[in-house]
Amino acid sequence: MEHMPPLPESLRHFVDWVAAYGMNAPGMVLAIAMRVPAAGGIKPVTGWVRSEASMPAGFRLTPARQAVLDAVSEEQPHTVTELSERSGASAAVIRGLAQAGLLEERMIDRPSVQKRPDPDYHPPILSPNQAAVAEALVHSVQAQRFEVTLLEGVTGSGKTEVYFEAVAACLREGKQVLVLLPEIVLTAQWTSRFAARFGVEPAVWHSELGHKTRRETWCAVESGQTRVVVGARSALFLPFTDLGLVVVDEEHESTYKQEEGVLYHGRDMAIVRARMARAAIVLVSATPSMETLANVEQGRYRHEQLDARHGGAQLPEISLLDLREHGPERGLFLSPVLCDAIEKRLEAGEQAMLFLNRRGYAPLTLCRACGHRIQCPNCSAWMVEHRARRVFACHHCERVEPLKPVCPECGAEHSLVPIGPGIERIDEEVRARFPQAKLLSMASDTLTSPAAMAEAVGRIANNDVNLIIGTQIVAKGWHFPNLTLVGVVDSDLGLGGGDLRAAERTMQLLHQVAGRAGRGEKPGQVMLQSYVSDHPVMQALQHNDFQAFMEQEAAQRRPGFWPPYGRLAAVIVSAPKESHAEQLARHIALNAPEGEGIQVLGPAPAPLALLRGRYRFRLLLRTRRGIAVQPLLRRWLGDVKLSKEAKLEIDIDPVSFM
Known part of the structure; x- marks a missing residue:
């Protein structure tokens, strides 16, 4: 018999709150909390002790039965398996003693996990x-x-x-x-x-x-x-x-x-x-x-x-490498100035790190003959070349295709060329430039578990590695005392597009990456390769003035009551047919809420207009800070009729705008 204890009252209230705030189905939220007990049940562990009952009339005490009674305790319960091992008797013999009333079932206290x-x-x-x-x-x-x-x-x-x-x-x-x-x-x-x-x-x-x-x-x-x-x-x-x-x-x-x-x-x-x-x-x-x-x-x-x-460690010195003046050689991506700095650190027996927040070999592949770009058929996204695995992969729907020897559009051979770098391409450049370096590449698709990451961290800590190439996985709070140089290959990545938080996120990420340098006794150095060295993010990083940057960001958001000075909720409409999704989105927009401090933007195609085979349109509800968005959304969307193919998703306080 499986036993499932009731959820603590505080957790039940929490589930209700998450469901109501996020406008999620309560059952879906409850499923997260119930996933473990519902899947396997919470099985009580029981064992057997010797009972005080007398021997039933006519019950024959065989040697096997006697061995079990000799092995069983009057206080400490033992499982059937343990009793079998201690007595040499079978489970059937033990069950027979229990049916005769000579053994009594007791709960065994569950040992602590830790x-x-x-x-x-x-x-x-x-x-x-x-x-x-x-x-x-x-x-x-x-x-x-x-x-x-x-x-x-x-x-x-x-x-x-x-x-x-x-x-x-x-x-x-x-x-x-x-x-x-x-x-x-x-x-x-x-x-x-x-x-x-x-x-x-x-x-x-x-x-x-x-x-x-x-x-x-x-x-x-x-x-x-x-x-x-x-x-x-x-x-x-x-x-x-x-x-x-x-x-x-x-x-x-x-x-x-x-x-x-x-x-x-x-x-x-x-x-x-x-x-x-x-x-x-x-x-x-x-x-x-x-x-x-x-x-x-x-x-x-x-x-x-x-x-x-x-411990007296100093913050690293941060310098900007303007690629308009100190650009790399044609077909390469590392400035000669950065390469010289890496050379010096390696010669001194120290460690260096190159950061590029882009997995794979190249983010875009196009045909020199006809200009065709390799695109995911299910998403509005380019297929990313992963040369080590010899595949094109979509990082949104996880579709994978083998590398193509010919252009799928015009059939030209050997015409496909990679555009831009991923960390595999930087790894290739570094191996050619620093053949003696002990390299390690770190990305979420190569280090997929805590154990793999622990092994990589151990190699760095033991100085089995002196040059690390990584994506944002290396930006988190690692502590490597011998790491003295961090080079950011593309500091501008992430600044483009219409994302409200693009500058804030880039600032946070690059600040975290820079923080890996000089954490021990040796001073650290950070070099940021950029084509927009006068951008506020780059200037704030160079002068290590995070506070001034955030104050400037806040000043830009306050007048338009953008978060955190206002509230946002995204409404995403999707369907297999683009016309169907657009028609539904426009219908929803006609009934949009109005009032002082309330604004609805859209509908417009989402930046990822096609995702996993579904066409997507977005509307954005924006209100002043004191106006709750959930009641507005319930009144607005409560009567919307959806066909079987259409989906309506509500994202309260969206972080991503894709």
């Missing part, structure tokens, strides 16, 4: 600034009430060590801790740091776990045995019963937004979960999101800052 972390295992030595901030976070936890604190600190300032003191305080209070990370591949290095501080590794929660581990972790969280969980955004839906602290590390990361199925923002819903549990929550970042900074400015969040790198 040992309890020790808050006093290895306390750190903190600087005065770190100690003061840590004390403030500890007080927030000890108050045992809902409170949001932004922990802002320059890269390498020891933010993790500082919020670990809040974790320690929560453990001393006997409460549970949830730490969210934006990428599951980051868990390996984080858990190692946690184990060094607390003596054991925490429980981990993400999609790569096996079902047995997920079920055991779910049970241990629900019973209160597990005290600390680190995981991806889905860990918000674990059945915590006594949550005392939530930490959202790298809170600015857009990967916290769930973009498919149930749409929700992990950071924002973490704040809701903490509020419902009356728990403290710490948002951690070197480059906080504008939404978080606006809440600090309005007095909703506390603000703690770490202004200096830990």
Whole structure:
């Protein structure tokens, strides 16, 4: 008989809240929380003890039966398997004794998934600034009430060590801790740091776990045995019963937004979960999101800052390489100035990193003969050449095709040429330019699990590698003391298009990448290759003035009540036929809400107008901050009739505009 414990009341309320806020179907949200117990059931473990009943009349005590009775305990229950091993008797013999009343079934206490972390295992030595901030976070936890604190600190300032003191305080209070990370591949290095501080590794929660581990972790969280969980955004839906602290590390990361199925923002819903549990929550970042900074400015969040790198390390020197003056040779992508700098670092026995946020070999392939571009038939996107795998791949629908020897349009042979670089192409250039370098490429499609990432990180830490080429996966909070040079191949990537947050995201990403340099005793250097060196993002990076840049961004958004000074909701209409999708979108637009502080933009084809074989049109509802968008959307869209082929998706607080 399988047993499924009721979800804690706080989790049921949270599920309802996420459904109502995001206008998601409640059953779909509930399914996230119920996925583990519903799939496998929570199976109680039972065993057998010796009963006090007397021997039934006529019951024959064979040697096998006697061996079982000799092996069984009167207090500690043993499973059938254990009794068979101890006595040598079969399961049938054990069942016969149970039917005769000589054995009694008892529940076996489920062992804890993890040992309890020790808050006093290895306390750190903190600087005065770190100690003061840590004390403030500890007080927030000890108050045992809902409170949001932004922990802002320059890269390498020891933010993790500082919020670990809040974790320690929560453990001393006997409460549970949830730490969210934006990428599951980051868990390996984080858990190692946690184990060094607390003596054991925490429980981990993400999609790569096996079902047995997920079920055991779910049970241990629900019973209160597990005290600390680190995981991806889905860990918000674990059945915590006594949550005392939530930490959202790298809170600015857009990967916290769930973009498919149930749409929700992990950071924002973490704040809701903490509020419902009356728990403290710490948002951690070197480059906080504008939404978080606006809440600090309005007095909703506390603000703690770490202004200096830990252990006397200095912030790196950042320089701009204007490619109009110091451009690479024809057909190449690395400036000679950057190559010379790499050469010097390698000769000095140090490590260098090249960053390009673009997977594959080339983002576009075209035919020299007819100009045809290799495009995904299912999406409004170019197929990306992955030369190592010898395929073209669409990064939106995951369609894969073999590399073509001839142009599919005109049939010309050897006419297809790659346009622009991906990291595979930079890897090719680097191997030719630095044949003695010990290279490592890091991208989400080559390092697909925490174990693979842990192996790569170990090789860098052991200096088995001296030149790293990577996508945004290398920008996260890695600590490599011997890494002294970071070169950004294309700093302008991400600045184009009509995305509201393009400049903010580029600033945050490049600031994070730059923060990998010079974290040890040796000074660091960052070189940004750019064709627009006078852009505000580039100037802010060069002068290390994140605050001034964000103030400038805020000044641009306030007048038009763009987030975080207003509210947005996207309405995405899709259908297999373009005319059908457009007609439905125009019909919806005719009934758009009107009023003071309310505006509807569109409909217009989405930037990805074709995605996975569906044509997409977008409308954007924008309101002033004090106007809730959900009631407007319910009145507006409540009576819309959809055909079987059409879909209507609502994205509250959209992060992506694709």
